[in-house]
Amino acid sequence: MDPSLYLDRDTWVHRLDPRTKMFLLVGMFALPFVFLNPLYELAVLALVLLFGYLAQSLANLRRIWFILLTILIVTTILWSIVGSGRTPLFLFVEQEALLYGFSIALRIVITVIAGIIFLSTTRNEEVGIGLVRLGIPYRFAFAVSTALRLVPTVVATGLTIGQAQRSRGLDLESGNILRRIRNHLPLLVPVFVTTVRSTNVFSMALESKGFGARPRRTYFLRTAMTGRDALIIVGFAALLAGCIALRVAGYGGLEGFSR
Amino acid sequence: MKEVFTMWRHTQMVVLVALSAAIYAAVLIPFKGFPLVPGYIELRPANAFPIVFGLLFGPAGAWGAAIGNLIGDFFGTLSLGSLGGFVGNFFLALLPYKMWSVFFRRDENMEENVDSAKKFGVFILLTLLASAVCAVIIAWWVDVLAFFPFVVFFALVFFNNAVMGGVLGPILLLALYPRVKRWGLLWTEIVEPEDASSSRLQRTGAVLVWVGAIGAVVVGLILGLGQQAPGNLGVGLGLIPFLLVILVGSFMLGVREQVESVEESMAAESEESRT
Numbered sequence: 001m002d003p004s005l006y007l008d009r010d011t012w013v014h015r016l017d018p019r020t021k022m023f024l025l026v027g028m029f030a031l032p033f034v035f036l037n038p039l040y041e042l043a044v045l046a047l048v049l050l051f052g053y054l055a056q057s058l059a060n061l062r063r064i065w066f067i068l069l070t071i072l073i074v075t076t077i078l079w080s081i082v083g084s085g086r087t088p089l090f091l092f093v094e095q096e097a098l099l100y101g102f103s104i105a106l107r108i109v110i111t112v113i114a115g116i117i118f119l120s121t122t123r124n125e126e127v128g129i130g131l132v133r134l135g136i137p138y139r140f141a142f143a144v145s146t147a148l149r150l151v152p153t154v155v156a157t158g159l160t161i162g163q164a165q166r167s168r169g170l171d172l173e174s175g176n177i178l179r180r181i182r183n184h185l186p187l188l189v190p191v192f193v194t195t196v197r198s199t200n201v202f203s204m205a206l207e208s209k210g211f212g213a214r215p216r217r218t219y220f221l222r223t224a225m226t227g228r229d230a231l232i233i234v235g236f237a238a239l240l241a242g243c244i245a246l247r248v249a250g251y252g253g254l255e256g257f258s259r
Numbered sequence: 260m261k262e263v264f265t266m267w268r269h270t271q272m273v274v275l276v277a278l279s280a281a282i283y284a285a286v287l288i289p290f291k292g293f294p295l296v297p298g299y300i301e302l303r304p305a306n307a308f309p310i311v312f313g314l315l316f317g318p319a320g321a322w323g324a325a326i327g328n329l330i331g332d333f334f335g336t337l338s339l340g341s342l343g344g345f346v347g348n349f350f351l352a353l354l355p356y357k358m359w360s361v362f363f364r365r366d367e368n369m370e371e372n373v374d375s376a377k378k379f380g381v382f383i384l385l386t387l388l389a390s391a392v393c394a395v396i397i398a399w400w401v402d403v404l405a406f407f408p409f410v411v412f413f414a415l416v417f418f419n420n421a422v423m424g425g426v427l428g429p430i431l432l433l434a435l436y437p438r439v440k441r442w443g444l445l446w447t448e449i450v451e452p453e454d455a456s457s458s459r460l461q462r463t464g465a466v467l468v469w470v471g472a473i474g475a476v477v478v479g480l481i482l483g484l485g486q487q488a489p490g491n492l493g494v495g496l497g498l499i500p501f502l503l504v505i506l507v508g509s510f511m512l513g514v515r516e517q518v519e520s521v522e523e524s525m526a527a528e529s530e531e532s533r534t
Contacts, residue, residue, distance in 0.1 A: 075407075078407070078408075104406065108340075111338035111339050115332070115333070119333055139273050143280065144326055147276070147323075148333070150278065151330060158286075185427065189434045192282055192308075196444065197442065199275055200443070202278075203273075203274045
């Protein structure tokens with residue numbers, strides 16, 4: 001099982017500086033919050049999907065299509081029930097509440113897809129170095145990138161322990177959801193113990209290599225903001241500003257919905 | 260909160276942050292297949308870990324829980340909502356270790372284990388408190404973003420945290436505490452007393468945290484049930500004072516006395532073993 005989402009492709013998005021990708025991620029998180037009209041949200045979704053297509057990272061959406069679909073359905077239904085509008089549609093559901101629910105569902109889906117594109121195009125090391133370049137303390141960034149790198153190792157440890165326990169008769173697969181969760185519990189302690197046992201050796205290895213010996217560090221992975229990064233940042237900022245101007249001018253809202 | 264920042268000086272604590280985050284994320288990810296509300300929240304047995312991490316690794320456990328939850332979101336559901344998850348999980352691990360010593364006298368054994376009825380009771384009480392604070396923070400944030408109504412999300416997160424933490428937490432702690440202690444990895448053994456915040460205002464801080472938590476739950480539920488739909492400024496604005504009270508209370512919860520007490524008991528133990 002490989003939980004990593006990174007896709008090793010040679011696209012211009014992959015080659016962007018990690019800071020630029022982080023800026024784009026924040027921007028793509030902000031963009032769907034500008035509008036309330038589902039048509040405008042659909043346009044934002046199309047834009048984000050186009051970006052994902054150019055980044056060749058839409059393949060990862062296959063891994064979470066069920067989550068996205070259920071977010072769309074659950075959120076739309078929820079808002080249709082708890083919100084109210086002016087135009088009756090069926091039973092107690094009003095048209096504006098349904099549209100609003102669909103809009104909020106699209107908003108969540110867009111932010112999740114933006115996150116997937118970021119993770120599909122950014123390596124763990126780039127996340128770490130990007131955080132440092134943004135002014136986050138190195139030790140914090142190191143902990144984040146190390147944890148990201150260790151997740152597959154811990155998962156693999158869990159699988160190995162699971163196989164060992166299964167060979168001794170532990171049944172992990174049968175029963176209902178609660179039963180299956182309960183079956184997995186005996187794995188928690190050995191996974192924890194196996195992982196945490198290495199703390200002292202890990203710490204000594206780090207310190208023997210000069211971890212924290214000097215305030216300024218050099219990096220094997222070299223990143224630099226280029227003209228293309230600047231162009232992308234300016235372009236996206238202009239797009240965001242344009243969307244906000246559109247909204248202020250009265251476009252992209254939703255009339256008749258009340259909470 | 261001093262130790263929350265000074266702990267980054269210790270390489271062992273940095274490693275513990277990374278390892279606890281990796282463990283938390285690794286246990287969270289497989290259970291994404293057991294959803295409570297599909298796409299939003301799933302059954303999370305891993306939620307017993309932040310409380311245990313907090314008690315064993317102190318501030319490193321709190322950072323580990325926050326980062327681990329964020330990484331869990333990295334594998335499928337990273338969105339603006341993740342920010343609330345980061346802060347909520349941080350407090351889920353932070354409060355148990357910060358509040359633990361409030362229940363014990365200095366000359367009492369205050370080892371963060373559940374090997375006595377009193378300690379078990381304290382553990383359950385702190386699990387309920389931390390679960391409520393975590394649930395309030397996350398549910399408030401998703402309500403402000405208009406993703407989901409406060410009341411429903413609060414109930415789901417609180418249930419997840421309290422049940423998993425209350426049932427699995429003591430079992431994990433009983434099994435893990437002796438090992439972690441033997442390896443010298445308890446936060447009270449790594450952090451120096453001068454790195455920890457003073458315990459002078461601890462009781463006031465504890466009262467503020469309780470008042471803030473209970474107030475936030477009660478007012479949040481009243482406002483949430485009244486307004487029904489999320490995104491209403493009622494919950495958004497109404498809970499801010501209580502969240503601030505919790506934050507201020509957390510800053511006042513000093514742990515230096517706890518670190519000194521462990522240091523003294525360790526010194527006494529080594530003296531005993533020498534004689």
